[in-house]
Amino acid sequence: MYWMYNVVVKDPSIEDYVRKTLNKYYGKWINLSRKQKNNSYNIVVSTGEKTSIQLTDPITVHIQLDHKLIGQQFKLAKIIETGRAFLRNHIVWNNTYKLGLKGEMLEQYEIKPAYDVWLALGKDYHKLLLSTGLNPPINALINKRFAGEHYVYDGPYLHGKIIVPDKGYMLKSIKYKDKVYESIDLDEILKKNNDTLLMNLFVARRFLDSLGKPDIVLVSFSGGKDSLVVLHMAKMHYGEDMVRGIYVDTGVDFPHTRKYVEEISTMLGLEIDIVRADVDILLPKKGLPTKNNRWCTLRKTHAFKKRLKWYKKRFDRILVLVGDRDSESVLRARKPPVRKREGYLEAAPIKQWSTFLVQLYHLKYDLPLNPLYLKGFYRLGCYICPALTALEKHVMFNYMFRELKDLYWFKEFWRRNQ
Known part of the structure; x- marks a missing residue:
């Protein structure tokens, strides 16, 4: 039977604890095994003096669990979720942005389950960032976090951040550094x-x-x-x-x-x-x-x-x-x-x-x-x-208004957001 996710536990003393955690929080869609599989996402769990998470290859993450946490199912489930986030969001700088291990850590970069990361592709997106008071390179990296915070990167450096509010469509920004790179090469x-x-x-x-x-x-x-x-x-x-x-x-x-x-x-x-x-x-x-x-x-x-x-x-x-x-x-x-x-x-x-x-x-x-x-x-x-989001409404009302203004229900939507 094939499983997209495979949790690997080689220590028999924690196997039952991990199994109960998986059954409680994931039902039956994550497999528990003693061996890694080369066609699944592998989450290797062991114990040690403190909790740590390390990516070992593009589809394998190693979680070392603080032995004091053994028996606490909720905390293990949260750590497994963070491990899954490491698999998709662990980006370093190696003359460009790279998913993986070999490279320079990005400044103040964080990985959490609800975070996402992407490239601000193209000149129009760049103009949008310029309009907020930032001046990052074209194709800058953006790390979306809680509370509407969008961290904007210039190579390995944190260039600034945009704060997207829950209501309205006015954006705030904080600039930390001047621009270093003109553009991030997509090839x-x-x-x-x-x-x-x-x-x-x-x-x-x-x-x-x-x-x-x-x-x-x-x-x-x-x-x-x-x-x-x-x-x-x-x-x-x-x-x-x-x-x-x-x-x-x-x-x-x-x-x-x-x-x-x-x-x-x-x-x-x-x-x-x-x-x-x-x-x-x-x-x-x-x-x-x-x-x-x-x-x-x-x-x-x-x-x-x-x-x-x-x-x-x-x-x-x-x-x-x-x-x-x-x-x-x-x-x-x-x-x-x-x-x-x-x-x-x-x-x-x-x-x-x-x-x-x-x-x-x-x-x-x-x-x-x-x-x-x-x-x-x-x-x-x-x-x-x-x-x-406020960011998307900002784009609509400030940069797409002429394209949308003749759509009847857009007019009503715009009025309600003023």
Whole structure:
């Protein structure tokens, strides 16, 4: 049996403690073994005088647990989560940014389960950073942390940080150092990280192998970077005749995204079903969604399931692939990589990946990003989405206003955010 995650315990005296912890906090989706596996993410657990975490190769992390903590299941679970974060976010400076061990530690760099890391790709993103009062290199590294703090790096140096508030769309920044590098070369980044990318890709492909042979593979495609990686990966793994994308159009999606979805369908030679959720039609009655009343999400889910029902009548073994990643939210991190649903199997092959790794995949296979990412967006959704961050609203209201001002519901959304 294949497991995406493999916890390795060689000391019999702590094996039962680790097993009980895994059963309590992870159910049955993390394996316990005495040997490492070369096709899984390995988390090696031992004991010592103090707790430490060390990356040993791109898919293996070694956790030394303070022997005084033995028996404390919650603390072990938290340390395992941090270990998983090390696998995706341990970046050093080796004449460029590199996932791994060999290189200079980044200044004040931190790794925690809820943090993410990515490159601020392109000149438009750079202009956005300039507008905050910072002056980092083009393609600077960003480390997203708690409380809306975005640490911006210039080579190994902490250049400054942007503070994204919970409300409004006004950003604050703190500059620590003057610029050292003009630009971070993307070809060099890809070259230095190619082996790590391939090892993560190998795990993802081995994971797909373990799911058996479906009759059809459906990819939930949002027009975002993560679901494009999964769509492209599915095509490579299963062949274009086996793969379909499903894109749910709410009627209030960014026009850029709808156009992008159609372009990707042509570029990859894959059919992408475009189904309507009719959020725009219900807006006059229900009003704009809020953080406490995201009724639009139910409409999107219903539209997807309705299309899925059509496929259920025609295929017996259906595999649905999603681009969910642990670093997006605590809720997603708690989900197993495979979920049995009614009439189909749902799986998340890039569950372990950081945004940085997703960007590497785009660079390697020359996959175009949705233009919204190049403007500074972290996640995509509708242009009236209550989950839009202050940073994304800052981009919309200050740099995209002319493009969006004629959209009726955008006007209402803009008024409510003034």
